[in-house]
Amino acid sequence: MKIKSKKNINISLAEKIFQENEENVYLCYQCRKCTSGCPSHAYMDHSPSELIRFVQQGMIEEIKKSNTIWICLSCQTCSTRCPQGIDIAHIIDSLKIMLQDKKIKARSKYPKVYKDIRSFNDLWMKMLKYLGRMYEPGLVGIYNFLCGNPLKDMGLAFKMVKKGKLNFIPSIKKPLLMMKIFMKAKRLK
Ligand code: SF4
Numbered sequence: 001m002k003i004k005s006k007k008n009i010n011i012s013l014a015e016k017i018f019q020e021n022e023e024n025v026y027l028c029y030q031c032r033k034c035t036s037g038c039p040s041h042a043y044m045d046h047s048p049s050e051l052i053r054f055v056q057q058g059m060i061e062e063i064k065k066s067n068t069i070w071i072c073l074s075c076q077t078c079s080t081r082c083p084q085g086i087d088i089a090h091i092i093d094s095l096k097i098m099l100q101d102k103k104i105k106a107r108s109k110y111p112k113v114y115k116d117i118r119s120f121n122d123l124w125m126k127m128l129k130y131l132g133r134m135y136e137p138g139l140v141g142i143y144n145f146l147c148g149n150p151l152k153d154m155g156l157a158f159k160m161v162k163k164g165k166l167n168f169i170p171s172i173k174k175p176l177l178m179m180k181i182f183m184k185a186k187r188l189k
């Protein structure tokens, strides 16, 4: 399918999204069902439906300035609710990758939020890469340390250990296989 150019609308961003994900943002008719279900909406500069509008209009500068894609939790609620079948969460992931590849940072109003989100994402991926599965105590402990609050959640962690909900010893699952997957993904990039 080819997206047709409309007068005065920059469709290059929408085309790029379509080439990468086969998601056609021009199917969106702004019903806002995605936005009404989004748990992070209250913290976003622009709602998920506004973000889709920006993509329709090729307004990449607005997307760069907004905290929206960085606040997104990738919970998929928006994608599930969209009556047009648009996978908004997937589009947001693509936008994050595009901006990170270009090393574009979130706007300066939110440097700490951006830094913390990046730290969390990086740690998450490293845990998966080297342990083959998630190690929650390590993730939370190191993340809190990097955010300058090492004792945060300690009380909760001990309660969870006592109830057998958390194991301090990491369970390692096929790390070599996971590392191979990561290397392959890097080569495909
Ligand atoms: S739910 Fe779908 S059609 Fe409705 S505003 Fe969001 S993206 Fe557009």
Ligand code: SF4
Residues within 6 Å of the ligand: 034, 037, 038, 039, 040, 041, 048, 071, 072, 073, 074, 075, 076, 077, 078, 079, 088, 089, 092
């Ligand atoms: S995936 Fe992101 S944008 Fe969509 S509902 Fe969840 S938090 Fe909101």
